[in-house]
Amino acid sequence: MSKSSRKSIVASFGLLSAELESKLATDDQTAAPVPPSGARVGAGVIGAAHRAIDDIRSERDQLRALLESGGGVVRELDTSFIDPSPFPDRLPDDDATDFEAFKRSIETEGQKVPVQVRKHPTSPGRYQIVYGHRRWLAAKQLGVPVRALEVEISDLDLVLAQGIENASRQDLTWIERALFASRMDDAGIKPRHIYAALSIEDAELARMRSVYRTLPADIIEAIGRAPKIGRPRWLDLAKAVAADPNSLASIRTALNRGDQGAETSDQRFQRILNAIKPSAKAEVQPTSISDGSGTRLGALVSSPREVRISAEGPLGTDFLKFIEAELPVLAERFVRQRGH
Structure with a gap:
């Protein structure tokens, strides 16, 4: 297969991979869900692919044929030589039960669909994950090699691939998406490509920036993914911190004091918000x-x-x-x- 045809396939890699996995997978352990026909995919994502839908289907078929034929493309790699994506988009779960079940399924049934990797751009002999972080982590913890497909892909295409994958996932929280935007911002990814990767408008990126430019990443990561805490309350927390920058020290103290094991990320968030923004019950009551x-x-x-x-x-x-x-x-x- 020529280098140019490989690049052509990879340009729409996230979408192709999601479709391919839905075809090959026989259970939830391997398949990334494909967006339903009614799901909204941002015009920027499609524009970034620079292809009509017929071309995408054609390239999907080429990639599937490539995988099914072997051809030395899919191989086993030592997980210690693989690093995560430079644009992580997940925070640890409060409950590791689901991942443990996922890991056991790979242990007993094997890894049916390969992860996708690229050569590390700055560390010779190493790789970076493009797609399939959970499979890689499961193999790493099990101490077994991971089946991988090596692709050629730029930082920008990697971001778009992750974004297209994430568009079909319902479990990413608002703050995880905001952190993904933050890491793209830090890497110099242009706003129009951030819009495409997350299928958002400029107003939503502005709201995300108001949070991650006010709340340092270490605080967000210490709080956690907070699945029940949506955009309004994250904005509320950022607004409270912006009004009193000294409150960051109080937040860090409160995070260090809390019982991380017994507390969910939702509870941790609410405790932090209450610590710097007293509830209405603490306000002065009216005098008759x-x-x-x-x-x-x-x-x-x-x-x-x-x-x-x-x-x-x-x-x-x-x-x-x-x-x-x-x-x-x-x-x-x-x-x-x-x-x-």
Whole structure:
């Protein structure tokens, strides 16, 4: 097979691989789900592939034929010579049960679909994962070689391949996607390619940036994937930190103090948010305003920079009108007192 045809196949590698695995796999252990026909795939992803759908199908068939025929393409590699993708997109799970079951299935049934690797761009003799991190990690922990298909692929195409794969996965959390965007940002990947890899618009990337440029990666990773914590609460946490940068020290202290083993990442997130942003229950409660006979007229809530009075009871509205009318007189009294 010529070098140029290999590159042609790899250009749409993530999509081809997902389709191929769905054909070859006989159980969940090997197959990456293919996006349903109604799923939205961003125009940028398709544009980045630079191919019509007929070309993609043709290349999928070529890749499948290549795998089925062997031809020295798929081989066993020592897992110690393989590094993860430079753009990791997963945080550790709170519960390792699913991965342990996945690993046992490979141990008993074997690895049916190869991982995809490329030569490491800076370390001769080593490889980087393009696709199949869980299979590689399972083989590594089992102490067995991993079956791998070596491909030629650039950083940009690797990012797009991962992004297309991730578009079909329902379990990636919002913060994991934001971290993926952060690592692409750090690597100098252009925003239009980040949009394509994640199938997002510029407004969503701006929201992600507001989080990962405020919250350091070590804090996000220490909190974890937090599957029940969506975008609004991550934005809330970032906003609280932006208002008080010194709170980062408090967050790190709280993370070190917590019981990481007994606490889920969702619980850890909420504890951290509560530590720097006290809940409404901790706020000053309203003070009741009553007349001499005990009739409630209103409620007062005050802070160093604000006073609010709300009407209560049948006379509450009239009471507020009275206060409003008296404000000029109170202002004059205040000025006279200040003058003494």
